[in-house]
Every structure is written in structure tokens, then in C-alpha cells.
Amino acid sequence: MKLTGAQALIKSLEMEQVEVMFGLPGGAILPVYDPLIDSSIRHILVRHEQGAGHMASGYAHATGRPGVAMVTSGPAATNIVTPLCDAYMDSIPIVAITGQVPYSVIGTDAFQECDTVGITMPVTKHNWLITDANDIPQIIREAFHVATTGRPGPVLVDVPKDIANQEMDWYWPEKVDLPGYKPTVKGHPKQIKDAARLINESKRPVIYAGGGILKARAAEALRELAELADVHVVTTLMARGCFPDDHPLCLGMPGMHGNYTAITALQRADLLITLGARFDDRVTGKVSAFAPDAKVIHVDIDPAEQGKVRRPDVPIVGDCRVVIEELIKAVRSEQSKHAKPDQTEWHAQVNTWRHEHPLTYEQEEDGPLKPQFCIEALRDNTPDDTIVVSGVGQHQMWSSQLWHFNHPYTWINSGGLGTMGYAVPASIGAKVGMPDRTVWAIDGDGCFQMTAQELVTATAERIPVKVAILNNAYLGMVRQWQELFYGERYSEVYLSPDLPDYVKWAEAMGCVGMRVDTPEDVVPTIEKANEINDRPVVIDFRTDYREKVYPMVAAGSSNDDVILGPSTDKAGGR
């Protein structure tokens, strides 16, 4: 069967079971948009290519399937670089397809030409420039394989316009053969045995669960392991929801803005059972002072993570789910042979920390609206399996701290890259993938202004997401650092609460816009928003700009130096 390269590309995407893609056409990708009309694939027309990338990311987060974005060459390709880098940092499977000027004129500085493959090389797991239409099915097959296996990540396929118009004989490759790419899935049995022995011998073990648990669909296995070994679990920013917050063994989020108990349990542990986490600086604080007495078991599918930051005592390369399932068997066998040490004292210690250092804030009845109060009200007035999507900054930390995530894949945010403006497009992608679930974006006013135009997409495509803007009129996290570390010298962080008028802006984009100034209006407005299901909703919560995220470990400090909030920290309080 003769097909054009463009037809072969769309057919290949169908063969990969792509149901939806996010994109925006332009000159070089025109040939590929033509056969799309006849395809079963739903295309969502974005308003900016960055939106396409983040939507693909939100979709992938929520569904576990690769997100697909398609844009044209030059400026469109550069606009999608940020989402690719974001997905690379957070190991999100995305397949980006970019148009390119005709292969015959590459290198001549043609209109809308840019070296997309060169630019995206360091922010993709791999990328391809197609030079022959006959390679299209093979390369698309490889692209999906690379994006979704091993440590997932974004890939990019650059398609020159003349290649898209070239005729080829259709085929679908039986298999992928990449001699330089064979991820290790199964852990080494001896290492697993060693790990099980360490787990059974340890007095103060903590499971340090990272985003790899979610990527490996290992939430259930993790729960079984934690319960079997009776070990507390901390869930990193990328792992929130992989272990239920309501579970008695759950300690919540560690790190720079983690809670006291999670941070301190890691610090005092004699064993870190690290599962799909990468010792990010936001988790470890000063690396040399991190968990100083702990031995480390490190399970990761990416061998390069072993020993990159912290040298593990027992490295295990493999898929988290497969390894944990083996680990469960090994721990069981270990338990049948040796009694484990008494951990009563450790558990009592952890509980003492929990009671002495809860997360706190105060909402005065007539006082300014506290952002934490808004988040808790949202949490308590939405379904338990609501998908929460956040941007980056204070609102992100409060959401992660205060929400009770009891289901995997209910928390979507930009962790590694810290991409402001992530929430709106990612929430749209999540809602497209999970149309029956309630999706709330919790956003900051700074973040919202970066990508809000995608709400036009949401209205046009009937994707009823809900957005809560915690509008404190500042780039809040930057303000917090300027207050704490730059002697209250506020440099370029003020945004204004009224400019833009968020309600009118929302309405102009076809959404319902509402504004909340006082605590008593919070719950009724959320209830109103919950009833709207035919269009997006935006709530402008006017929050107290003075509120800061606590606890906090200052950048570069040891995790022993947790700065607690003013209401619990008598010395630093006011």
C-alpha cells in the first residue's frame, strides 16, 4: 500500500493506540495535518505550543499512557522545549512531533528553520530527524518504545516537509531493535536478598518513595511491602499519592518544605529504602549531612542514579514494581528465619514528632484569607479521587503539604524543572485523559498569567477543568526568599491583585469566573464551582500575601535545621 510520509505518520500513531494529541499546525507540518482529518485521533488545538507540551504531560501523568504533541518547525519547536525539559526532569513519557523545513533546504536558514534535534538533544531521552519516509513506521515505533520503557521520558521526532510528502510502502515493524537500549527490569537476586536482610535487621528504617513508584505502577506493591515490614513511608513531591496519606505508616512529604516528621525521620533513620527516588537537592538539603547514620538501599531503573548523589550500600537496578514484588518475597523469607529488632521505641519517637510538630496556620475569622484555608476547604469539598494539578511556588508546596492524597495519580505538578504555568495546560491534559474525574488546578497568580490562554482551548474543546488561583498579588515564593534571605528587600515581585481582573479574564475565555475575598465565602463558592460541568471555572481567591511556606530548610542547609512556622517556633515566631 502506497502512502505519503504524512499518512504513514498518522497511521503509525494510530497503530500506537494514540487516542488524543495536542497541537497547533503551521507551515512545515501542514502535510501531516491533512490526513489527521480522516483519522480516529482526537486533536486538541492549543493556543500556544507550550500548552500542547504540558497538556501531553498532564495526560501522561493521569493516564500512564504517553502524551502526544504535534507542532510545526522553528518557533513552534522552540516553544515546546520547556515542556520537553520539564518532562525530562520528571520522567514523563511524551512523544513530540515537529515539522521541519524540507530536507533539501536544511542548513540554508530557510523560513522557520531551526535545529530542533540539536536544541532538544539535552532535554529528550532521544530524538530523531527523519530523512526518508520509509523510516517513519520504524522510527515512530522506536519513539514510543523509548518514551515508555525503562526510565520514561520525552522523545522528539522531527519531520521535514518533503519527507512528509514523499511516497512510501506501508509496513508496520514487528519489533523494535535498538542494540544500545535494553533497560534492566528485573533486580539482581543477590542484591534483593541483601536488601531484605538489611530491612529485617534495621531498627529505624524509612521507605523513601519517589516518582518511580508511580511510573512503575507500583503503589500496591509498595503498600504491601510497607505493611509487611512495618516501615514508615515518606512520599516525595513527585510521589505524593503513591502511598495513602491517611495510612498510619505515611509520613508525608520530606525535603525543603516537607513536614518536620518526614524530614527528621529520614535524618535519624538507620536505613533508607529508596524506591524510585533520586536524592534531589530539594529532598536532601546539604548532601553530606543527609541521613548521616543510614545505610541505603537504592532501587532505580536508571543505573546512572545509583551513586550519582549518595553511594548506596545495596544498589538494585530494575523496575520498582518488579523489584518490590521480589523484595516482598525475600523479606517474608527473612522474617521466617530471623526475628526483627524491636521497633517500638522508634515508632513512639515518630509519633511524638507527629504530635509535636503538625503543620499549622491560623485563619482568623475577620482576618485576611489564608491560602492554606482555601486549599483545605477545597480538599474537604471535593471527591476523594479528585486530580489536583499545581503550578510552581508557594501554592504548590501548600497543596502538596495539606491535601490528603489517598490514590495514586491524583497529584500532578512540575517537580524537577519547576515550570511556572504548568497547572492550567497540565490540568486540561489530565481532564482529557480522565474525563470522569474532577480536576482542580491550584495555581498562583504569577503562574496563571503565564499560560492562562489555554482556558480558551478548554472552553472550545469542552474540557471542564476548575482553577483555583491563590492570588496574593506577588511572586510569592520569591517574595518569601527576599523576606527571609535578602533582608526584606523586595525586588520585582509585586504583581497587583486586580491587574488583570481575573474574573473578567476568565469570562472572556468562556469560563465562569468567581472571586472570593473572605473566609465565609470560600466553601459556598467551591460548591458553586463543583456544580458547573459544562465549562471551565476559575476562582480568584484573594489571599494573604504575608503568609509563608513552613516548615523550611534553607537552601544548602542541613535537614537538621528545620525552620518551623511562626506559630509553632517560639524562638523565630512573631
Added chain:
Amino acid sequence: MSRMSAEEHHHILTVHVENKAGVLSRVAGLFSRRGFNIVSLAVSPTDDERFSRMTIVVDAESSPVEQIVKQLNKLIPVIKITELASEEGVERELMLVTVRATAEARSHVTELTAIFEAKIVDVGFDAMTIMVAGEPDRLDAFSELVRPFGIVELQRTGRIALPRIARQPVKLRAVRTARA
């Protein structure tokens, strides 16, 4: 000199890669992005046209070799990496050097060339170009000795290396083996 102490941190990686467009760029980009230092780099075809061999001398001071190797292995076109410690490999390098050699200096330079079993490949009125091949130390020594005459231009290929043929049990550390 400092060169000797620096060399202790040098490791030779032989990297088999798919012979495809952009592979050098991927490898070089990885080194710069991760802050690894390349001391020298030589790329050449192998007896199998599907693959090329890169001989990369890395500075293990800048980052642990283990991390460099693991990150390199993540590149899809990288098939196999072999790490050679100096005593486990045969290394050679080639240098072309144009030395100022007026009539009176010419015989001195020619003498040095003979001692080093080097070869004069071009001669002019007041300069000559010499080719030296051998172990990197030898090239260093030669360039030191001709420096007083005046070096006009100098170029080195960078090291290439192969593992020594094992007469005892193999000490090669295959970091990753090629799988079919």
C-alpha cells in the same frame, strides 16, 4: 610536572557507537551538560561499517568515571563502553609539528628527529614539519625538546587505544556488553 599528576586521573574509554548522524554531537553534548571534562577524543570507523569507535580520554577529577560511563550508556546509539586503565591498554598518538629550523639549527632538529625515530615530512627554507608517533609521553618529550627552536604549529590526533592482548586472565572491565 603537573602533567604527571594530572595523568593519574586520566581514564580511557573506548565507546562503540552506532555510525549515525549526530552521534558525536550527542556524546560531546552530554559531556558539556554534565560538566565532565574531555582530555582528548578520537573518532574512527571500525571494521564493521554500522559502528564507529570513539576513544575518549576523560578527566576523572572532574567527575567519577563510573558516572560518566553510566550517563554515556544512556545514550541510545551507544552500544558498548570499555574502560581501559593505562596498564591495560596499548595507547598511541600521532603528532605533526612544524619547527623553525634555519640552516644552522637544521642538523640539531634532524638529530632529535632521528633519536625519536620520527619522520621529517616537509622541509622549507627556515622550517620543517616532523611527524612523531608513539605514546603520549613521548610526544610531550619531543615537543619540549624542539620548543627552544620555535614551534610554528603543532597538532596532535588525540589518543587511540586498544586493550592489551591477554596472556593472563582478562582484566578488561566491560561496563556493558553488546547484546544482539
